Amino acid sequence: MAEASCPASCGELIQGLINGSEKLISCPIDWYSTVEVKQGTAHQFDERPLMRRAVKATLKHLQIEETWHQKLSIRFHSTIPVAKGMASSTADIAATAVATARHFQQELNSQALAQICTSLEPSDSTFLHQLSLFDHKRGEIHQQFGWVPDLNILIFESATQLNTADYHQMSRQQWLKQNETRLTDAMHMFEQAMQTKNVALFGQACTLSALASQYILAKPGFEQFQALIEKFDLPGMVVAHSGTVVGLLCNPQQHDPDAIFSAVQLSVLQTHYPMQYMKKLIAGGVS
Structure with a gap:
């Protein structure tokens, strides 16, 4: 069993057209989505759709057979409001990806996590350990503070x-x-x-x-x-x-x-x- 937590965001500190493309700096807050990944039978009521997709994307990145996802169960705890601009999806995806990697005794660096998150949807930069200017569509980290x-x-x-x-x-x-x-x-x-x-x-x-x-x-x-x-x-x-x-x-x-x-x-x-x-x-x- 492996677990990971990713924070929510109160919108963005900065977002818009910067140096020719849309970028953002998320506003991370101390409110978390925590995800547990372990070997077992999947139950849909224990997970959100993007979480299963995050497992598959992580397995692909780690070059692990995708069918492994069928042997993994997901459980999560999150009270982050959904569809309000508080990065609930990014928190779910990033926490799931890291928990999946940890289940296989591996770690994801920042760039790998950025690519996994943005491969599923435009993402916030809350999974990064510094306030960051981030291309939320391409997964490119432009500047960190x-x-x-x-x-x-x-x-x-x-x-x-x-x-x-x-x-x-x-x-x-x-x-x-x-x-x-x-x-x-x-x-x-x-x-x-x-x-x-x-x-x-x-x-x-x-x-x-x-x-x-x-x-x-x-x-x-x-x-x-x-x-x-x-x-x-x-x-x-x-x-x-x-x-x-x-x-x-x-x-x-x-x-x-x-x-x-x-x-x-x-x-x-x-x-x-x-x-x-x-x-x-x-x-x-x-x-």
Whole structure:
């Protein structure tokens, strides 16, 4: 028996057309999908469809006969919201792939895991152990960053669902191109924030990317979230660029999350985002 866990994401810190192609930097949080792979009879009610496909893809990468998947059972535990832009699928796929490799006493490096994940669907970069600029369609790791700011994320979950595949079928190229300059500015800002470990600049970069996303997949109450950022002097916000979740960046030494949640619950935002949580921003990586 082998086990692995992969974190969820509160949308993306940055996403858009960067240096000629769509790329993203996921926003990993301390919320996990844990998958167990062991020899035994498969039971469909114990797994999600992409998990079985992840086993097959991993066996292929390891050059193990694919029919082995019939001898493997999968069990998982995950409370990550599905189809909200929180990387639930990536967490399932990556955890399953690593658990499968471990079952055969092997390990997957970052590039192998990236290729397995993106061979099944466009993927987040949460399986990587550093915040990473990632081509989520080609599985290419373009840039990695060694610093993670000490921030909590107040997560606001919409009742609306949006599957990753459906998002990528939308006509977005015109808006992506129009926002390329804004994303270039956000990326430069993000890089400078990483180099100087500047939380304020980090938040500004994330907010600029979130603003660009409004032209493609608008979030209800965006202006009210901006008002909360000003009212509570928050670093900024993140959004699921291909989903429906919104997050406010919160300094644990400076901000009172209960006061912010109360302000949301007394506003129109409560109607749009009835589920609310607080999680920690982390580096990411399968454990």
